[in-house]
Amino acid sequence: MPDIAFINGRFIPWEEATVSIDDRGFQFGDAVYEVIRTYRGIPFQLGAHLARLERSAKELFIPPPYSKTQWMQWVQQGLSLAGYQEAKVYIQITRGVAPREHSFPSETxxxxxxxxxxxxGLPAEMRQTGVTACTWEDLRWGRCDIKSVNLLANVLAREEAKKARVFETILIRDGLVMEGALSNVMAVQGGVVMTAPEGPRILSGVTRTVVLDLAKKEEIPIEERFISLESLYSANEVFLTGTTLEVLGVVRIDGKTIGSGQPGPITKALAARWALLTG
Ligand SMILES: Cc1ncc(COP(=O)(O)O)c(C=O)c1O
Structure with a gap:
């Protein structure tokens, strides 16, 4: 089964999939993106991902190239061509091709x-044992709610995780926990699930929203508020959420053991609910 490439309304062989060196995505990172996964061939939360894509583009004044309905058709067509049951769909929209000039081109x-x-998928063992993380200063710009391809600070943060031989880097701004380099972060203290509120400081994850809804259904109290790094270290449980990570327990941060050193009961309950929802 082939990996599939699509450029400007055409499915084409991977080797022929190229864009211009004058593309503003390449020159300036002037572009937005989405990552969607499938479960048994069906894209999960496609509507929510497309809504976020549209919002990100709108916030950057990039005109939406296709309607949501048209996008759904392209994604379905691509998935049929690829034939994968478990697939990762990546979409990127750039402001287009124009001679290199910072301000927007008049026509693109x-x-x-x-x-x-x-x-x-992640190894099942990783889900059972949980993962480790380090923390690092959040160097990103002031509009982290836009899913733009300008990911340099995230790239540097991921490199820190690699150097520290941990799974993820948790980003700290002014002593407060924002999110992971490619995930949202949730901490449990006294039975309450806490996570950074939506706003310009974090990307509002599609998984984050679904997990908070699952918690509400399970009558697990949630608080959307920033917590300090100290509170993160002393939390009973910490877990990450993300499209490919799903619900993933964190058992050590900066070498400090979190809770019992194993994914905790609320993490496990939410991971189990996630598995039911998607299985
Ligand atoms: C910075 C950041 N936060 C959170 C997430 C999780 O978002 P989602 O659940 O929509 O995958 C991602 C995913 O790529 C991310 O890059």
Whole structure:
């Protein structure tokens, strides 16, 4: 089964999938993106991902190239061509091709790229044992709510995780926990699930929203508020959420053991509810 590439309304062989060196996505990171996964061939939360894509583009004044309905058709067509049961759909919309000049060109047509690849899930063992994390200063700009391809600070943060031989880097701004380099972070204290509120400081994860809804259904109290790094270290449980991570327990941060050193009961309950929802 092939990996699939799509550029500006055409499915094309991977080797032929190229964009111009004058593309503003390449020159300035002037672009937005989404990552969607499938479960048994069906894209999960596609509507929510497309809504966030549209919002991100709107916030950057990039005209939406396709309607939501048209997008749904492209994604379905791509998934049928690829034939993967577990797939990762990547969509990117750039402001288009124009001579390199910072301000917006007067006329451009957005460049639209989509790729569909097989998704390698995380090892089951990792979900049982939990993962480790380090913390690092949040160097990102003031509009983290826009899912833009300008990911340099995230790239540097991920490199810190690699150097520290941990799974994820948790970003700290003014002593407060924002989110992971590619995940949202939730901490449990006294039975309450706490996570940073939506706003310009975090990307509002699609998984975050679904997990908070699951918690509400389970009558687990939630508080959307910033917590300090000290509170993170002393939390009973910490877990990450994200499209490919799902609900993933964190058992050590900066070398400090979190709770019992194993994914805690609320993390496990939410992971189990997630598995029911998607299984
Ligand atoms: C910075 C950041 N926060 C949170 C998330 C989780 O978002 P989602 O649950 O929509 O995958 C991501 C995912 O890529 C991310 O990059």
């Amino acid at each position: 047509c957005p460049t639209v790229v989509m790729t569909i690849r097989a998704l390698q």
